[in-house]
Amino acid sequence: MASPAPGTAAPAAPVPSVAPVDERLPLPRLVPLAFQHLLAGVAAPVSSVILIGTTLSLSASQTASLLSATLVLCGIGALLQSLGVRALRVGARLPFLMLPGGAAVAIFLQVAKEHGPATASGSVLIAAVFLIAVLPLYGRLVRFFPPLVMGTTVVLIGINMIKITAPMIASGPGLGFATLGIIALFFLFMRGVWRQMSVLFGLVGGTVVAALSGTAFHMAHGSTFALPDPFPYGTPHFDLLAAVPLLVFALASLAEATGQTVLNSEAVGRTPDPARDVPRISRADAVTSLGAGIFGTSLMVTSAENIGIVQLTRVRSRFVTAGAGVLLILCGLITPLTRLLAAIPEPVVGAAGLIIYAVIATMGFGMLSREDLTHGTNGIVVALALCVGLLPVFAPEMYAGMPVWARTVFGSGVAAGALAAVILAAVFARLGPPDQKPGREPEQELEREPDREPERAAD
Numbered sequence: 001m002a003s004p005a006p007g008t009a010a011p012a013a014p015v016p017s018v019a020p021v022d023e024r025l026p027l028p029r030l031v032p033l034a035f036q037h038l039l040a041g042v043a044a045p046v047s048s049v050i051l052i053g054t055t056l057s058l059s060a061s062q063t064a065s066l067l068s069a070t071l072v073l074c075g076i077g078a079l080l081q082s083l084g085v086r087a088l089r090v091g092a093r094l095p096f097l098m099l100p101g102g103a104a105v106a107i108f109l110q111v112a113k114e115h116g117p118a119t120a121s122g123s124v125l126i127a128a129v130f131l132i133a134v135l136p137l138y139g140r141l142v143r144f145f146p147p148l149v150m151g152t153t154v155v156l157i158g159i160n161m162i163k164i165t166a167p168m169i170a171s172g173p174g175l176g177f178a179t180l181g182i183i184a185l186f187f188l189f190m191r192g193v194w195r196q197m198s199v200l201f202g203l204v205g206g207t208v209v210a211a212l213s214g215t216a217f218h219m220a221h222g223s224t225f226a227l228p229d230p231f232p233y234g235t236p237h238f239d240l241l242a243a244v245p246l247l248v249f250a251l252a253s254l255a256e257a258t259g260q261t262v263l264n265s266e267a268v269g270r271t272p273d274p275a276r277d278v279p280r281i282s283r284a285d286a287v288t289s290l291g292a293g294i295f296g297t298s299l300m301v302t303s304a305e306n307i308g309i310v311q312l313t314r315v316r317s318r319f320v321t322a323g324a325g326v327l328l329i330l331c332g333l334i335t336p337l338t339r340l341l342a343a344i345p346e347p348v349v350g351a352a353g354l355i356i357y358a359v360i361a362t363m364g365f366g367m368l369s370r371e372d373l374t375h376g377t378n379g380i381v382v383a384l385a386l387c388v389g390l391l392p393v394f395a396p397e398m399y400a401g402m403p404v405w406a407r408t409v410f411g412s413g414v415a416a417g418a419l420a421a422v423i424l425a426a427v428f429a430r431l432g433p434p435d436q437k438p439g440r441e442p443e444q445e446l447e448r449e450p451d452r453e454p455e456r457a458a459d
Helices: 027-055 060-083 102-115 117-144 147-170 173-189 192-196 198-212 244-268 274-295 307-313 318-333 335-342 346-369 378-394 404-410 413-431 450-458
Strands: 097-099 301-303
Touching: 027 060, 027 097, 027 102, 027 147, 027 198, 027 318, 027 335, 027 346, 060 097, 060 274, 060 318, 060 335, 097 274, 097 318, 102 117, 102 147, 102 244, 102 346, 102 413, 117 244, 117 274, 117 413, 147 173, 147 244, 147 346, 147 378, 147 413, 173 192, 173 198, 173 346, 192 198, 198 346, 244 274, 244 301, 244 307, 244 413, 274 301, 318 335, 378 413
Parallel strands: none
Antiparallel strands: 097 301
C-alpha cells in the first residue's frame, strides 16, 4: 500500500452525517426553541383540565392537582415520543408532543356525567390496556376507520360536547360572550405560534374581564412545589360497557396516528414507515394514558400541533420537543401556577370549551367534505350514523326502558354513532354495488373510440 508523499497531509476521516431529526443542539439554542413548542401545546391541557374541573364541579385544589398531573403526563409523553425506549419499542423518536385530545376529553366527560368520574377513570385504564393488546393487529384494524367513519365520529363528538358545554356559558352569558370575542380577535389578528394560543389568551382575557367586573375567584392554597394526587375520584370503577366510547376512540386513534406519522416524518426528512412507527407511537400513548387513568384525566394522545413550528423554524431535532417535555413537567410541579389557572370562572371556561368542541365538529365536517356524499352509499352511511348518534342528544328518554347494557351503549351518542358508522361502512363496502361503495368516487363513463382500441392495447 502506498504511503502519503512527504509533506502531504493524510486525508481526513469522513465525518458521519447526522440526520436533522437526531441533531443535538447547544443548550442556549435549544431552550428558547423548546419554550416555543411549549407555548404551542400548553393551551390544550390547560383548557381541557379546567373544563373537566368545572363540568365535574371539582374544588379549586382538585382542579389544580388535576392540571398538575396532566402537564406532567404531557411532558413524560413528549419525552417518550421524542427520545423513545428502544428496548420496549415505545416512542417513534420523532418531534412529537403529547396532549389530552379534545375528542378524548369529550368522551371522558360524557362517561363521567353518565356513570360517574370513578367509572370514567376506570374506562381510561381499560382503553389503555386494550390499545396495547390490539397493536399487533394494527394493519387489520386501521382499515375499519376510513375518513368517512372518522369524520362522522368527530362531528358527533363535537355536537355531543356542545350540549354539555353550553350551560356553562349560561351561568354568565356576558362573560362567556366576551371570552368568545377575545378568542375571535386573537384568531383574526395574531400569527404563527401566538395564533395557536388564541384559546389560552381567551381564557386569560376572559379572566381579566371577570376581575374587572367584580367576579369572585376561588383560589386554593398550598406549597410552592407538590406532586399531583393519584385516584382523585376514589378507586376506579371498571365497567366494560361504559368504556365502549373510549375503546372506539382508542381504535380510531390508530388511523389518526397513521396520518400524523406520515406528516411528521415528511416534515423532518425521514422516510415515513407507519408499520414501524405507529405501534410505537400508540404504545407510548397507552403507557401515558395508564398514568392518566391513575391521576384522573382523559386519554393522552400524540399531537401534530407542533409540526407548524417545525416547518416555521426549520429546526427538525427531536431533542427540542424533548426539552419542551421537561418544561411541561416543571410547569406541572409549580403549584402556584396550576392553582391560578384552576381559579378561572365557569363562564370563561365554558366559552373556551364551546369553541374547542365547535372546532372539533367543524373538523369532522371538513373530513366529510373530502368524501363524495352525493353519489353512491357514502351519503346514506353518514345519514344513518348521524341518526343513531344524535338521537340520544335530542331524545335521551327514548332509551329509558331498555336494559342497562343497551342504555350504556345506545344512550351514548358518540359510542352509538361511531359503532354505527363502522358497521354500516363495512357492510356497504362488502355488499353494496361495486361502483357505489363507501369511500369511492363515482366511476365516470368513458366513451371509447373502437378504431383507437388496438393502439391502446399496443401501447
